[in-house]
Amino acid sequence: MTVLYLSDPARGAVFQAAFAAALPDMPFHVGQAPDPKAVRYLVTWTAPDDLAARFPNLRLIFSVGAGVDQFDLAALPPHVGVVRMLEPGIPQQMQEYVTLATLALHRDLPAYLGQQRAGVWQAGKNLPAEERRVGVMGLGQLGQAALAALRPFGFPLAGWSRKARQIEGVACFTDLDAFLARTDLLICLLPLTAETEGILNAGLFARLPRGARLVHAGRGRQLDHAALLDALDSGQVAGAVLDVTAPEPLPANHPLWAHPRVILTPHIACQTRPGDGARHVIAAIRADLAGQPVAGLIDRIRGY
Ligand code: NDP
Secondary structure (H helix, E strand, O other): OEEEEOOOHHHHHHHHHHHHHHOOOOOEEEOOOOOHHHEEEEEEOOOOOOHHHHOOOOOEEEEOOOOOOOOOHHHOOOOOEEEOOOOOHHHHHHHHHHHHHHHHHHOOHHHHHHHHHOOOOOOOOOOOHHHOOEEEEOOOHHHHHHHHHHHHHOOOEEEEOOOOOOEOOEEEEOOHHHHHHOOOEEEEOOOOOOOOOOOEOHHHHHOOOOOEEEEEOOOHHHEOHHHHHHHHHHOOEEEEEEOOOOOOOOOOOOOOOOOOOEEEOOOOOOOOOHHHHHHHHHHHHHHHHOOOOOOOEOOOOOOO
16 A cells, blocks of 8 residues: 655655655655555646556545646546645635735725836825725635634625535625625635636626725636626726636736736745645545545535
C-alpha cells in the first residue's frame, strides 16, 4: 500500500518528510511509483486520463488545492473517493484577501488609484460601513470565515447557500433574488459546479442594486467576463476585485487587465502550505485506515 504525489516536486519533498515522520511504514513516492498497482492514495492537482488502468487499487484521490473542479468527477472510477485540501492556512488567507478586497471596494480604492496615476487630488464621500450591505455567495468553510473576518467593520452581512443555514449576525438566504436585492457588495466564494458555472452573469448583475461591487475569489468560469464589462460600462456594477478568471491568465489584450474600476490579482487569495497540507492528508489516511469518516471527502454527485 503506497502513496503517490504527482504535483510540484519541491512541495512533494515536504510531504515526503512529513509522511516519513508520521507514517513511516507507508511508502511515499514523488513523481512516479515503482509499483502503480500498490498505489492506494494519490495526491495531485490533475488526474491522469488513464487513472483507472494505471492505479487499479486506488482508494482516495487528494486535491492539493481547496477546489476539486479541475477533476472530471464523472470520469473517475466510481469507487474512488475525492478529498479536497483542508488546511488552516486556506481560510486564514481567504479572510485576509476578502477583507483587503472588500475594504478596497468599500473605500473606492480603484478610483483613487486612477486619480493618483492622473495626478488628481479629489476626495469623494466615505459611505459608513453600516450603509454598505455585504453578501457572500457560499456559506461553507470559506464563506463563513470571510463573514467572521468582516463582522468587526459593521457591514450588514448576508449569505446565500443551497441549504438553509443559521449564522449569528448574518442574514442567511436560500432565495437568490432576495439575497441579491439587498447586496451592495457581493463576494463569490462558491465551488465551481455545473450549477455555479456562469452564475455571475448579466441577469445576476441586473438583480443587484445599481452601483453594486463584486469580489470574485471562487473560480473564473463562474464569471461571464463580457457581462461584467457591460455592467461596469453601464454603471450597474461600480467596481470589482477579481482573483480568478477564465482563462488564467487572461489574454494580453483583454479589457479587464487595464479596466480603471477593476483590481485583478493572479489567483493568490490562498496558497496551500505544504506542511499543513501534508498533515491534512496524513490525518485523512489515518482516518481511512481506521474506517472513520475522512475530512474533506466531497460528494461526487453534488460536485463539492
Ligand atoms: P465548501 O464546500 O466548504 O462550501 C461551499 C458553499 O457553497 C456551501 O455553503 C454550499 O452550499 C455553497 N454552494 C455550492 N453550490 C451552490 C449552489 N448551487 N447554490 C448555492 N450555494 C451553493 O467550500 P469552501 O468554502 O471550502 O470553498 C469554496 C470555493 O472557493 C472552492 O471550491 C474554490 O473554488 C474556491 N477557492 C478559491 C481560492 C482562491 O485562491 N481564489 C482558494 C480556495 C478556494 P451548502 O452550504 O448548502 O452546501
